[in-house]
Amino acid sequence: MEIERKSQTDPANALHFVLSAKYSGLTLGELRLQARQIEDDIRDVAQAEVINHFSQFASFRQLAAPREFFFRNKLYSVHVAGAVRNPMRLEVCILDVREPTGPTHAWGPKAFDGAGYFRDFDLQVPHALQGYAETVAEIVFRVYVAAYAWLEAELFKLVKAVEQGFADALYQYLRTVLNAEERGGLADRVWFSIFSEKSGYYALDGKAIEAILEVLKQRRYVSDLSPLSHVVSLIGLQMPSAKSLSMDAITSRRYTEYSLQKAAYVSDMSDIFKTEEQMTLGGAYAIFPLGAVGDQQLVAAFPSSLRDDLRPVFEKNREVFQLVYQQEVRSLKRHIARIQASFRRADRAEYAGMAGRFLSEVLRPWLS
Numbered sequence: 001m002e003i004e005r006k007s008q009t010d011p012a013n014a015l016h017f018v019l020s021a022k023y024s025g026l027t028l029g030e031l032r033l034q035a036r037q038i039e040d041d042i043r044d045v046a047q048a049e050v051i052n053h054f055s056q057f058a059s060f061r062q063l064a065a066p067r068e069f070f071f072r073n074k075l076y077s078v079h080v081a082g083a084v085r086n087p088m089r090l091e092v093c094i095l096d097v098r099e100p101t102g103p104t105h106a107w108g109p110k111a112f113d114g115a116g117y118f119r120d121f122d123l124q125v126p127h128a129l130q131g132y133a134e135t136v137a138e139i140v141f142r143v144y145v146a147a148y149a150w151l152e153a154e155l156f157k158l159v160k161a162v163e164q165g166f167a168d169a170l171y172q173y174l175r176t177v178l179n180a181e182e183r184g185g186l187a188d189r190v191w192f193s194i195f196s197e198k199s200g201y202y203a204l205d206g207k208a209i210e211a212i213l214e215v216l217k218q219r220r221y222v223s224d225l226s227p228l229s230h231v232v233s234l235i236g237l238q239m240p241s242a243k244s245l246s247m248d249a250i251t252s253r254r255y256t257e258y259s260l261q262k263a264a265y266v267s268d269m270s271d272i273f274k275t276e277e278q279m280t281l282g283g284a285y286a287i288f289p290l291g292a293v294g295d296q297q298l299v300a301a302f303p304s305s306l307r308d309d310l311r312p313v314f315e316k317n318r319e320v321f322q323l324v325y326q327q328e329v330r331s332l333k334r335h336i337a338r339i340q341a342s343f344r345r346a347d348r349a350e351y352a353g354m355a356g357r358f359l360s361e362v363l364r365p366w367l368s
Helices: 011-023 028-033 035-054 127-162 166-180 184-189 206-216 227-235 246-252 270-279 304-327 329-367
Strands: 068-071 074-082 089-096 104-111 120-126 191-195 199-203 256-258 285-293 296-303
Touching (some): 011 035, 028 035, 028 329, 035 068, 035 074, 120 127, 127 206, 166 304, 166 329, 184 304, 227 270, 285 304
Parallel strands (some): 089 120
Antiparallel strands (some): 191 199, 191 296, 256 285
């Protein structure tokens, strides 16, 4: 193996610079909208850092093609992409261009355990580069772990920016009650929401969002979205009341359990269905109505497996929850307004992009 001619830089630093320079200042809705582009940029950084590693050696020669390089008198090409049969697995391949079917060395898979789209990765290198495989794998791993950590940090920074105290007040009281019974951790498994006659919104604090994200990271589902995108969609959800399971519980004013399979949005809101299915851990969706201020109904939901722990808490403290709700009506209005504003700009951008793509397809025959 050749001796390096200069020191190796930390690939995480390059990644942080690229993402911060390009994506700092996004809203929650824009973070969801840009998710695929962010993944593409992470991939590009990983490819560049793999090549940068080989550039430390004297025999390296860079070519005009961005993914190709000469090393020890051989031409190599770097490919980083999702696996065809397992899209959530990242495949990293260094190909000997002149001998593409030659013997290879496989490494992995190794998990990222992150909030981004890819769950893990594996690596294949030509036999001649076997001695470099572990270092290349470490570079890819560091890039993706750093990238997904950056994504999580951005998520919770944006969550804090839109939170106006409403959810915090509800969860603070819930944790006070549960801590007295030495069960404070169960508060993270409760999901408050607000419903009017037209629509409903989740009202989640940072710890509840973090708990949902951790469940989604376990990847017990198949989706075109990353765990982070699932969570962001949930935060920005404006559920039509007519489709919600909560309305029956609100109307009857009684604790109710529902199978998510019976939800009216299973077919046209599959990303939300998959998120809530993971939240309930495969069980039923338990709903406890807590009262109203005007036409705004406060609801607590949780996995039905926790009914014996949580239902008595809400039955005993329903009036206090309603009092907290009444005291926080102003912050609720600000909370909803900020959520709507955060996603409105992204929705306009997404619509403009769809319109642009549609017009380009319509006009293509005339322009060609």
